[in-house]
Amino acid sequence: MSEDSKNKATFNVPIGPVHPALKEPILFTFKMDGELVEEVDFAPGKCHRGIEWMGMRRNPVQIVHLTDRICGICGVSHSLAFARAVEQIAEIEVPERAHYVRTIIAEYERLQSHLLWAGVAAHELGFDTLFFLAWRVREESMDVIEYLTGNRVNYGIVQVGGVRRDFTEDQFPRIEASLQYYEDIAAKLLKLFLEDKTIQIRCKQCGVMSKREALELCTVGPTARASGVAMDVRSDSPYAAYGDLDIAPVLPHHYLGLTNGDVYDRIVVRLLEVVQSVDLIRQCLANMPPGEVLWEKKYPKILAACKKATGEAVGRVEAPRGECLHYVRMDGNPSPQTWKVKASTYSNQLSWLKMLKGEQIADIPIVVASIDPCMSCTDRVAVVRDDRTDILTKADLHRLSVEKTRRLAQWS
Amino acid sequence: MVMMLGMDPISIIGGTVAVALFGILAGLVFMGVERKFAAHMQARIGPPIRQPFRDVAKLLSKDSIVPENAIPLLFNMAPVLALASSIVILLYIPLGGFLPVLAGYGDLILVMYLLTVPALALVAGGFASGSPYATVGSQREMVTMMSYELPLAIAVIAIAWRLAAAGIADPFSLATIAGTATGITIWSVAGPLGIIGFVLLLIVLAWVTPAELSRVPCDTPEAETELCGGLLVEYSGRNLGLFYLAQGVKTVAMAALAVALFLPWNISWYVALSPNAALVADFAFFLLKLMVVIFFSVSVIRVGMARFRITHVVSIYWGYLGGLGLLGLLCVVLDASLGGGGML
Amino acid sequence: MSFLPAIPEILRQFLKRPATNIFPAKYLPPSVTKYLQSVQEGKTSIHPPVETPPNFRGKILYDRDTCIGCKLCIRVCPANAIEFLPETKRVRIYVTQCIFCSQCNDACPVDALHMSDEFLLADEDRYSENMIVE
Ligand code: SF4
Ligand code: SF4
Numbered sequence: 106m107s108e109d110s111k112n113k114a115t116f117n118v119p120i121g122p123v124h125p126a127l128k129e130p131i132l133f134t135f136k137m138d139g140e141l142v143e144e145v146d147f148a149p150g151k152c153h154r155g156i157e158w159m160g161m162r163r164n165p166v167q168i169v170h171l172t173d174r175i176c177g178i179c180g181v182s183h184s185l186a187f188a189r190a191v192e193q194i195a196e197i198e199v200p201e202r203a204h205y206v207r208t209i210i211a212e213y214e215r216l217q218s219h220l221l222w223a224g225v226a227a228h229e230l231g232f233d234t235l236f237f238l239a240w241r242v243r244e245e246s247m248d249v250i251e252y253l254t255g256n257r258v259n260y261g262i263v264q265v266g267g268v269r270r271d272f273t274e275d276q277f278p279r280i281e282a283s284l285q286y287y288e289d290i291a292a293k294l295l296k297l298f299l300e301d302k303t304i305q306i307r308c309k310q311c312g313v314m315s316k317r318e319a320l321e322l323c324t325v326g327p328t329a330r331a332s333g334v335a336m337d338v339r340s341d342s343p344y345a346a347y348g349d350l351d352i353a354p355v356l357p358h359h360y361l362g363l364t365n366g367d368v369y370d371r372i373v374v375r376l377l378e379v380v381q382s383v384d385l386i387r388q389c390l391a392n393m394p395p396g397e398v399l400w401e402k403k404y405p406k407i408l409a410a411c412k413k414a415t416g417e418a419v420g421r422v423e424a425p426r427g428e429c430l431h432y433v434r435m436d437g438n439p440s441p442q443t444w445k446v447k448a449s450t451y452s453n454q455l456s457w458l459k460m461l462k463g464e465q466i467a468d469i470p471i472v473v474a475s476i477d478p479c480m481s482c483t484d485r486v487a488v489v490r491d492d493r494t495d496i497l498t499k500a501d502l503h504r505l506s507v508e509k510t511r512r513l514a515q516w517s
Numbered sequence: 518m519v520m521m522l523g524m525d526p527i528s529i530i531g532g533t534v535a536v537a538l539f540g541i542l543a544g545l546v547f548m549g550v551e552r553k554f555a556a557h558m559q560a561r562i563g564p565p566i567r568q569p570f571r572d573v574a575k576l577l578s579k580d581s582i583v584p585e586n587a588i589p590l591l592f593n594m595a596p597v598l599a600l601a602s603s604i605v606i607l608l609y610i611p612l613g614g615f616l617p618v619l620a621g622y623g624d625l626i627l628v629m630y631l632l633t634v635p636a637l638a639l640v641a642g643g644f645a646s647g648s649p650y651a652t653v654g655s656q657r658e659m660v661t662m663m664s665y666e667l668p669l670a671i672a673v674i675a676i677a678w679r680l681a682a683a684g685i686a687d688p689f690s691l692a693t694i695a696g697t698a699t700g701i702t703i704w705s706v707a708g709p710l711g712i713i714g715f716v717l718l719l720i721v722l723a724w725v726t727p728a729e730l731s732r733v734p735c736d737t738p739e740a741e742t743e744l745c746g747g748l749l750v751e752y753s754g755r756n757l758g759l760f761y762l763a764q765g766v767k768t769v770a771m772a773a774l775a776v777a778l779f780l781p782w783n784i785s786w787y788v789a790l791s792p793n794a795a796l797v798a799d800f801a802f803f804l805l806k807l808m809v810v811i812f813f814s815v816s817v818i819r820v821g822m823a824r825f826r827i828t829h830v831v832s833i834y835w836g837y838l839g840g841l842g843l844l845g846l847l848c849v850v851l852d853a854s855l856g857g858g859g860m861l
Numbered sequence: 862m863s864f865l866p867a868i869p870e871i872l873r874q875f876l877k878r879p880a881t882n883i884f885p886a887k888y889l890p891p892s893v894t895k896y897l898q899s900v901q902e903g904k905t906s907i908h909p910p911v912e913t914p915p916n917f918r919g920k921i922l923y924d925r926d927t928c929i930g931c932k933l934c935i936r937v938c939p940a941n942a943i944e945f946l947p948e949t950k951r952v953r954i955y956v957t958q959c960i961f962c963s964q965c966n967d968a969c970p971v972d973a974l975h976m977s978d979e980f981l982l983a984d985e986d987r988y989s990e991n992m993i994v995e
Contacts, residue, residue, distance in 0.1 A: 116649055116652075117649070118649045118650070118653070119649075137653075139656075140653070140656075140827060140828075163939065164936070164937075166937050166964070167937060167938065167939040167964075168939070169939075170939040170960065170962040170964060171939050173962075174960070227823070230823040230824060231733050231734065231736065231823050231824025232733075232822065232823035232824070232867075233559065233733075233820075234558065234559050234820050234821065234867055234870075234871060235867065237559040237560060237561060238559075238560070238870075241560060241880050251913075251914055251917070252914040255914075255916050255917050255918040255963065255976070256917075256918050256961060259960065259961070259962070261918070261961075261963065261964070269964075269967060270916075293870075296866050297866050297867055297870065300863065300864070301822070301823070301864070301865060301866055301867060302822075302864035302865060303734060303822040303823040303824075303825065303865070304823050306825075306826075306829055307823055307824075307825075307826065404933060404936075404937055404967065404968040405933065408936065408937070465826055465827075465828070466653060466744070467824075467826040468826070554875070556879070557874070557875050557879060558871035558872070558875045559871070559874070560874050560877070560879050560880040560881070561879050561880070561881050562879045562881045562883065562887060563879075564888070565888050817868060817871065817872070820867075820871050821865055821867045821868040821871055822865055822867065822868075
């Protein structure tokens with residue numbers, strides 16, 4: 106193919122915003138040379154929901170449950186990041202046990218998120234069997250999450266100042282059973298995903314990003330780790346109970362002996378993180394201190410504390426897709442003056458341009474999926490004027506941020 | 518037991534209609550069964566077996582939309598051509614105890630050519646759709662076609678050649694190969710080495726089937742997650758329904774070809790039955806064989822692996838399967854020249 | 862088959878029972894509304910859904926006799942799903958708006974709000990009787 110494709114004229118293939126390969130809306134435009142991608146451009150912003158706008162009209166106790174809905178998969182990461190920001194501003198001391206509960210739920214979320222991704226990746230490769238298998242295995246963590254929090258998807262467990270539900274001793278056997286299940290099945294999953302020749306020929310040396318590029322593009326999470334960047338908020342600046350746990354970033358060379366930074370390495374990292382999460386939950390269960398799980402049980406007091414608070418803070422959390430960051434600024438009103446969400450995909454999406462160039466059409470879906478994109482978390486702005494979307498250049502963005510900083514400085 | 522459908526025009530027309538009906542019905546049933554197989558392998562229940570009938574009924578009752586920049590004539594003709602040519606293939610293949618309807622008018626080589634026609638119809642339809650996805654899909658379909666021709670040709674020629682070497686008249690006729698009349702099969706003429714060779718060729722043919730039928734891992738021309746259906750992307754309603762039927766008939770034809778080449782046994786060879794009972798028994802056994810072939814060469818393969826890139830299709834079919842086919846051919850040739858076993 | 866580890870796996874699975882949860886029926890009935898009707902008439906039985914765990918957060922329950930009209934639930938409801946009725950000093954909850962966070966349950970000083978385990982709440986009318994709790 107590559108020989109005769111030289112004389113073929115290039116043509117454009119649009120992919121998105123609605124396309125079977127994309128699970129979320131985004132528009133890619135590919136300039137193709139035969140089967141090869143010559144140039145890529147993408148336009149996010151198809152899924153803006155104005156959650157921040159809603160939040161700035163609500164108090165932190167309300168927002169914390171809105172944050173659960175920023176992302177359908179990694180909701181607790183967002184609520185955790187937001188709660189941490191507010192707790193810092195209001196100087197709320199979170200009880201020790203609550204930290205452990207938060208960690209356990211966050212790790213269960215990582216489990217289900219990575220398994221979900223593994224299934225989607227298999228589907229993008231046309232390997233639906235593994236898709237069904239991964240999602241079936243994932244169901245166990247969803248069941249445990251439902252058992253612990255009362256809901257499968259929107260856990261609603263984090264509260265400003267702690268968590269809303271404690272785990273009791275009689276719940277531990279169910280948790281233990283699920284951990285055992287994952288320990289038993291991990292080897293099989295690794296074998297099915299990593300030793301399969303068809304997956305190997307599709308994923309090895311495909312969508313490669315070197316360590317240097319990963320650093321330059323400011324990628325985060327498993328995407329960065331798969332390129333050999335030892336970076337993980339959980340171990341770099343521990344929050345919740347991670348400081349007490351034995352944790353190190355998962356890197357592909359732990360399994361393969363070397364790092365290629367390709368799609369295959371991203372599968373390796375995520376699957377190994379499933380194993381790591383099981384271990385972390387075990388550690389949490391063993392070390393969980395007794396005590397309260399919420400700093401203050403009376404809601405009027407929490408509301409009052411949030412209202413009194415002034416200042417700004419950033420809450421950082423290692424979401425399953427990478428660092429998730431919430432900036433909150435409170436000025437003595439019930440609702441925050443500013444609330445800004447940076448989801449992990451925001452940092453990762455630019456790596457697409459690098460990864461996709463020179464790949465075949467066939468690899469587009471898996472390469473796009475390999476950073477585990479979540480557009481609805483990422484889309485924070487959509488400028489639509491007179492039925493046309495504006496494209497903001499670097500200079501525009503710089504000007505806008507300077508203006509906004511000035512505005513914020515004036516307010517306080 | 519053999520029933521000749523005769524060669525007068527009336528019985529040819531009657532036979533053609535019967536085979537067309539059989540092909541369409543069996544195609545839909547086998548597609549339903551195949552979906553069940555796949556579902557159970559994936560721990561699902563899957564749709565009911567009659568689902569393809571519902572799908573087709575629904576498609577046929579809907580409007581066909583012709584895209585603005587399509588070439589309407591070609592676009593509308595492609596599905597008809599695909600279905601018709603798929604049925605024509607069936608006319609040359611023995612079905613259980615029935616000799617091929619057009620037994621005297623063509624042989625294996627013709628079938629090989631005919632097998633490319635539905636694919637060409639798809640390609641034409643894809644190019645006529647005027648969509649970049651369909652264009653890419655059509656290009657891929659052509660590449661796929663060229664890739665599986667070599668292993669397919671090797672398998673077919675090896676068999677016919679071995680029969681010729683064994684001194685059998687008319688070796689390229691499918692009726693001869695299937696031994697429908699004579700009860701002589703490739704397995705009975707070959708010695709141990711030849712049997713090894715034929716097993717290799719059987720594996721090759723089992724792998725050609727998914728490529729011929731555009732199923733995973735060779736569904737690159739359609740590739741739902743890449744090309745949203747590729748060359749079928751613009752098709753809808755009646756046209757899509759016809760392609761759907763063609764796909765079913767083609768599945769039966771490919772499986773029937775594999776049965777005729779490699780699994781030709783009939784029950785009536787071993788059990789003494791009255792002529793009519795023999796026809797029924799042979800036909801039922803034939804359907805069972807089709808199911809087994811579909812299970813292994815369609816379901817297991819498509820459920821058990823990821824989709825190839827188009828470049829992989831080329832290298833795997835030309836390289837590995839071509840190589841395997843040549844190895845099989847070598848075994849068969851050696852077997853023949855060493856005068857290995859056999860009854861002749 | 863070490864290079865295609867899925868093949869033995871699928872052949873093994875082929876002989877096992879599928880994992881599908883056959884709620885509400887094994888196959889999609891030709892007409893869902895007719896099916897539900899006949900279920901209601903007791904002619905067909907529905908395959909039960911997976912059981913909900915204890916403390917599941919389903920449709921909200923409201924005990925208007927205990928409620929003291931303090932409006933605290935309204936202040937913590939993230940979805941603004943609760944409306945205050947000044948005449949009776951009681952609240953009304955719009956279930957279609959509710960996001961099942963149960964925060965109002967935690968906040969209520971007199972324990973007038975609870976979550977049931979009812980979750981099959983599809984309805985054609987946002988304001989039907991079933992969708993408003995008061
Ligand atoms: S459960 Fe949550 S959303 Fe529903 S009414 Fe109560 S506070 Fe509002
Ligand atoms: S918080 Fe409880 S008592 Fe107060 S208004 Fe709401 S339901 Fe009534």
